[in-house]
Amino acid sequence: GENVEQHPSTLSVQEGDSAVIKCTYSDSASNYFPWYKQELGKRPQLIIDIRSNVGEKKDQRIAVTLNKTAKHFSLHITETQPEDSAVYFCAASLSSNYKLTFGKGTLLTVNP
Amino acid sequence: GAVVSQHPSRVICKSGTSVKIECRSLDFQATTMFWYRQFPKKSLMLMATSNEGSKATYEQGVEKDKFLINHASLTLSTLTVTSAHPEDSSFYICSARVPGLSTYEQYFGPGTRLTVT
Numbered sequence: 001g002e003n004v005e006q007h008p009s010t011l012s013v014q015e016g017d018s019a020v021i022k023c024t025y026s027d028s029a030s031n032y033f034p035w036y037k038q039e040l041g042k043r044p045q046l047i048i049d050i051r052s053n054v055g056e057k058k059d060q061r062i063a064v065t066l067n068k069t070a071k072h073f074s075l076h077i078t079e080t081q082p083e084d085s086a087v088y089f090c091a092a093s094l095s096s097n098y099k100l101t102f103g104k105g106t107l108l109t110v111n112p
Numbered sequence: 113g114a115v116v117s118q119h120p121s122r123v124i125c126k127s128g129t130s131v132k133i134e135c136r137s138l139d140f141q142a143t144t145m146f147w148y149r150q151f152p153k154k155s156l157m158l159m160a161t162s163n164e165g166s167k168a169t170y171e172q173g174v175e176k177d178k179f180l181i182n183h184a185s186l187t188l189s190t191l192t193v194t195s196a197h198p199e200d201s202s203f204y205i206c207s208a209r210v211p212g213l214s215t216y217e218q219y220f221g222p223g224t225r226l227t228v229t
Binding site: 032034036041042043044045046049051089093095097098099100101102103104105 | 144146154155156157158161205207209216217218219220221222223225
């Protein structure tokens with residue numbers, strides 16, 4: 001089955017800096033890669049996603065890049081703010097079953 | 113946007129009893145829902161895929177007789193934890209996929225914190 005590795009497990013940045021979280025996946029048939037933000041005790045919130053036919057997608061301060069050949073994708077957050085502090089999960093999915101395989105998560109702390 | 117609710121948000125039960133958790137899609141019909149389990153400071157682990165009108169598909173290592181899933185309508189899936197034990201204590205989250213051949217997005221419910229004493 002699919003295996004998703006996520007790094008780093010923790011990331012601390014100063015407000016205004018950029019943050020980058022990286023994920024790799026094992027199944028070359030995976031074709032959908034969402035990123036979720038989860039605050040303590042809350043539900044995961046979809047913040048951005050990318051499909052395998054696209055190399056990059058941007059939404060304001062958030063961007064995701066995908067390298068299908070290398071089977072890795074990354075989340076980029078620019079101009080970080082304290083409210084960006086949360087756990088971020090990457091995931092990969094196959095269109096055949098839509099099941100999401102999650103990475104282990106990254107605890108992002110943005111220091112004021 | 114797509115809204116998914118869960119009930120209850122928290123439940124405490126005694127060891128040996130059963131607990132039912134409901135997952136509802138409020139503004140769309142979900143032919144497929146997913147049930148996850150999340151331990152503190154850990155990732156989400158897929159337990160099973162719930163398909164409307166058919167049997168659920170369980171992930172390897174998940175006991176189907178312990179975690180009963182019913183998806184009787186296009187807006188409701190239920191997870192029943194039978195004969196609960198303290199090790200079943202966890203955060204259970206459902207998600208629903210907005211139907212459509214080119215639609216991949218899943219929206220999550222707020223989760224149910226189960227504590228078995």
